[in-house]
Amino acid sequence: MSEFHFCNPLPRRGFTSIEAVEFVRRQFPDVQHWTCWRPKYDCEAHALAKIISTDFPTNGRVGKWSWRRLPTAYPPLSYWDDSTPSQTEGSEWVGALEINGPAGERFILFSCLTSLGEIGSFYLASTLDTNLLKRLKQDVYGHFQSKDTILIHVVGGEQMALSRQDDERIFLQEALRADIELQVFSFFPNRDTFTRLRLRHRRGFLFVGAPGTGKTMMLRHLIRQCHVRFKTSFTMIHLKSDMDEDRVAAGFQCAARRAPCVLILEDLDSLTRECKVTRSSLLQQLDGLVTKEGILVIGTTNNAEEIDPALIHRPSRFDRVWHFPLPDDELRRSYLQSVFENFDSKTVDLLVAETEDWSFAYLNELRTTAALLAMNQKTPAITASVTEEALTLLSRQFQAGKRNFVAQPLRQVGFATTKRDLLNS
Numbered sequence: 001m002s003e004f005h006f007c008n009p010l011p012r013r014g015f016t017s018i019e020a021v022e023f024v025r026r027q028f029p030d031v032q033h034w035t036c037w038r039p040k041y042d043c044e045a046h047a048l049a050k051i052i053s054t055d056f057p058t059n060g061r062v063g064k065w066s067w068r069r070l071p072t073a074y075p076p077l078s079y080w081d082d083s084t085p086s087q088t089e090g091s092e093w094v095g096a097l098e099i100n101g102p103a104g105e106r107f108i109l110f111s112c113l114t115s116l117g118e119i120g121s122f123y124l125a126s127t128l129d130t131n132l133l134k135r136l137k138q139d140v141y142g143h144f145q146s147k148d149t150i151l152i153h154v155v156g157g158e159q160m161a162l163s164r165q166d167d168e169r170i171f172l173q174e175a176l177r178a179d180i181e182l183q184v185f186s187f188f189p190n191r192d193t194f195t196r197l198r199l200r201h202r203r204g205f206l207f208v209g210a211p212g213t214g215k216t217m218m219l220r221h222l223i224r225q226c227h228v229r230f231k232t233s234f235t236m237i238h239l240k241s242d243m244d245e246d247r248v249a250a251g252f253q254c255a256a257r258r259a260p261c262v263l264i265l266e267d268l269d270s271l272t273r274e275c276k277v278t279r280s281s282l283l284q285q286l287d288g289l290v291t292k293e294g295i296l297v298i299g300t301t302n303n304a305e306e307i308d309p310a311l312i313h314r315p316s317r318f319d320r321v322w323h324f325p326l327p328d329d330e331l332r333r334s335y336l337q338s339v340f341e342n343f344d345s346k347t348v349d350l351l352v353a354e355t356e357d358w359s360f361a362y363l364n365e366l367r368t369t370a371a372l373l374a375m376n377q378k379t380p381a382i383t384a385s386v387t388e389e390a391l392t393l394l395s396r397q398f399q400a401g402k403r404n405f406v407a408q409p410l411r412q413v414g415f416a417t418t419k420r421d422l423l424n425s
Contacts, residue, residue, distance in 0.1 A: 014113035024110050024124055027072045031126045037133055038122045047141040049120050052093040063143035064102035072096050092119040150227045155251040157238030166224040171335050172214050184222050187296050188230040188260050204297040204317055208304040209324030212361025215300045236264040245281040252285045259294030268299040286317040326357055339367045347384050366390055
């Protein structure tokens, strides 16, 4: 049979699990038992899609495991997502492989296009030994995992990789940063203490603040530190319009299986507003009858007023809520001094005075705009004059945005401290 390459497959009718079993029974009549393996929401299992990394090889090796292709009537297709650099990188394989383990284990693994137009949402394995499948999954994942990155399993989206290097400078009020770190870093190493005190080993934290105030920056810092200190895993639920209750439940189940785990819910306000998720189903996941131990949930939102009060006004759902304020004069000065290293203190003071109520995102755009202006003017460095020009351009945009935006007064959310209390602590 000639090889056929198909790029960017659209959802189409493939096999259900029952149809797939009927197919492999015809192809391998001597196999008595098949296991339908559903590793879709487990980060480690995504590495299985990389077993075949070149175009239609007949055999290969991944770490301690070897494999060879078995001939079947299934078309030898090659699927490629054009977001990957080439057809041989990130391809998703279909067909049947004979898997050989380091201790002589041997079984068949079958992959196919499913009835939902997906590949890798389930595999058929000619073994009832689930521990064998787990070892394969873990070893393949370890083989492909980069030592320089932290992998974040994304339910409803592509897996994310974060650099392990924690070299970002955190620009937050010291009391705010210290409180967050205390709460997060005391969670994972004290499970026995939680048990002894008859406390659930599950916590929920929420970061609230306008865009560009440091929520994501702090989240990246926590991920890196938790990975280094406690070897935690990370799961994120990607909130988009087709996200439904089953996928949200799968995200929590994935985090529970991989505990200790940080479960990330970014832009939480969009979960029940834009997605197909009801209030009751989310409440059930956050503090339902089935306790999910070893999970630290961290949510973020730009619009706390749009979140159902039932989610944030009761501990055990989000136990602590921190407000990330716009940077004050001191924080803006620290940030501007770090990005405009060649500016004298007088110039920085002028920039601080002209950027009141600006977020870190706006301050970063000030430097970017100044750099682009310098390049356009063929200036060898960012000067005070081009920065002043960039400031004029952005100030107009900032003021225009303020005229079209009615700011909401800061209000108490959950068990968060107010801005005044935080500054006076």
